[in-house]
Amino acid sequence: MSQQLISPELLKKSDKILFVAHLALGDFTYMQNCFRAFKRAYPHIRMHLWVDEVRRTSDASKWPHLKKYSLYDWVGATGLFDRIYDQTYSPQLYQQSIVQAQAEQYPIVVSFAVLARHLYAELVRKISPKGFVVAQKKRVRLLDIRKYLAYRKLDAFIPAYKSSELQGEHISALYASWFEQLFGITTTPEERFPFVEIPPQWQQRAREDLAAQGVPAGAQLAFLNAFSKSEERSWPLERMLELAQRMQQLPAWRDGWFVLNVVPERLEQARALLAKSDVRNILLFSAEENFFQLPALLALCQLIISVETAVMHLANAVHVPVIALMRQTSPEWVPIDAANSKIVSVKSRKGWITEIGVEEVLAHVRAIGMVAA
Structure with missing residues (x-):
């Protein structure tokens, strides 16, 4: 390994560090272990975290939803960070956050x-005019002066990566390599396995919510998630309902219950579809109150079926078998627990999840050979 980018001498005399990232739940599922490794290696350095909201907008009607981003519940509960900048969802709050960070x-x-790596190269230097700043760096095209000047402001950089260059490497290994390059921290594959520490009150709340909706204690549960932030990674809700109905025809799932995950803005549509369907024992779920509602419920399930989003990674973190519906564009994001994960991939290189049919998913359900609890 070549010399680490941030010198041991600088790390030894530094009392704090700011990490900047446009984190999603899936990112933090794997980066959490890296931050913990940093905490162990440099216990004298206080970690601060800037969560940049890429959906930043001047539209005030969208602020309440962005303010409640469930990632903040999880990040805050870890106790890893002494300060979290989570008010970056509006241009005004973004500028205020920069001023607050500069004062540190x-x-x-x-x-x-x-994403937009050169803009973050500019941001880190703006936050710390005299500090040691590092960011991702991408190759600059000829005459792209702004990017060239932005990258010149860095003291060191992490090379940008492409999925096609990873040669089967998992995203957790890539994140681990960044921390090794930067800080000389090495982690084993076992140390990169995701986890989530669910507070006892949310575990109890999940059991109580199921009981209140008529789910018998010990009932076999399947969690179904058709939603992703991007349309190309989402599955039609109608197909998820058809899948649940087809599963109920299997001996192992005849008396099973199904939890259908729905984003808040699609709840009305889901209720309307459910009212017209013949699916028995199905509940609608949305973690509107707190992030931990989601992993607490996932941990009570015997099977999780999800498109390519945080739910499929959290399935591994709570050690529940998962069937993941994935595109071929980001193979580094496959579930890390191969033994407890089945992948249903689209056939074409850039195909959308909608190419996957109900029968393909059902075949994997049969193959798992689930035995009713």
């Missing part, structure tokens, strides 16, 4: 942002 005079600022 960070000796080290590191950006893990993989």
Whole structure:
């Protein structure tokens, strides 16, 4: 391994560090272990985290939803970070956050942002004019002066990556390699396995919510998630309902219950579809109150079926078998627990999840050979 990007001498004398990232739940599922490894290696350094909201908007009607981003519940509960900048969802709050961060005079600022990398190179230098700043760097085209100047402001950089260059490497290994390059921290594959510490009150709440909706204690549960933030990674809700109905025809799932995950803005549509369907024992779910509602419920299930989003990674974190519906564009994001994960991939290189049929998923359900609890 070549010399680490941030010198041991600088790390030894620094009292704090700011990490900048446009984190999604899936990112943090794997980066959490990296941050914990940093905490163990450098216990004298206080970690601060800037969660940049890529959906930042001047539309005030969208602010309440962005303010309640469930990632903040999880990040805050870990106890890893002494300060979290989570008010970046409006242009005004973004600027206020920059001023607050500048006042900290960070000796080290590191950006893990993989979108619009040059803008984050500018941001980290703006936050820390005199500190040691690192960001992702992408190849600059000829005459792209702004990007060239942005990257020149960095003291060190992490090379940008392409999925096609990873040669089967998992995203957790890539994140681990960043921390090794930066800080000389090495982690084993076992240490990269995701986990989530669910507070006892949310575990109890999940059991109570199921009981209140008529689910018998010990009933076999399947969690179904058709939604992703992007249309190309989402599955029609109608197909998920058809899948549940077909599963009820299997001996193992004849008396099973199904939890249908629905994003808040699609609840009315889901209720209307459910009212017209013949599916028995099905509940609608949305973690509107707190992030931990989701993993607490997932942990009570015997099977999780999800499109390519945080739910399929959290399935591994709570050690529940998962059937993942995936595109071929980001193979580094497959579930890490191969033994407890089945992948249903689209056939074409850039195909959408909608190419996957109900029968393909049902075949994997049969293959798992679930035995009713």
